[in-house]
Amino acid sequence: MIICPIMLELKDIFQQQISLFSGNDFTVDQSVGLNGVCDFLISKSPEQLFIEAPAMIVVAAKKEDINGGLGQCVAEMIAAQRFNEKNGDFVNKLYGCVTTGNLWKFIKLEEQTVTIGLREYSLPPVDEILGILVSFIT
Secondary structure, rough: OOOOHHHHHHHHHOOOOEEEOOOOOOOOEEOOOOOOOOOEEEEEEOOOOOOOOOOEEEEEEOOOOOOOHHHHHHHHHHHHHHHHHHOOOOOOOOEEEEEOEEEEEEEEEEOOOEEEEEOOOOOHHHHHHHHHHHHHHH
């Protein structure tokens, strides 16, 4: 319940020109295990009825174990990368984060290189988390 208001605020910051999905099926390539449901996915498209490229940010919500969610988040980011390419919208950088709601850890996928931020950000303050998320979209 902590994460959703932050994601909705991000959508408001971009004046509804991005879309937010939560709990939607995001099966990209089941043969390699890129299937499942994203906790949160942000697309740089205003289309809100279905996920449309380019997918930009994937958020994996975990109850307690941020580091345990890193692999899941990276897999979702790879799925988003393939989704974008399949839909003709190549995005050089994709971003993800794993969060407990109170702690946030950020990840970047650039081509085939994954960079995991060393720092865990705490909430509050919400402005710092929102600033990072806004920078990912711009």
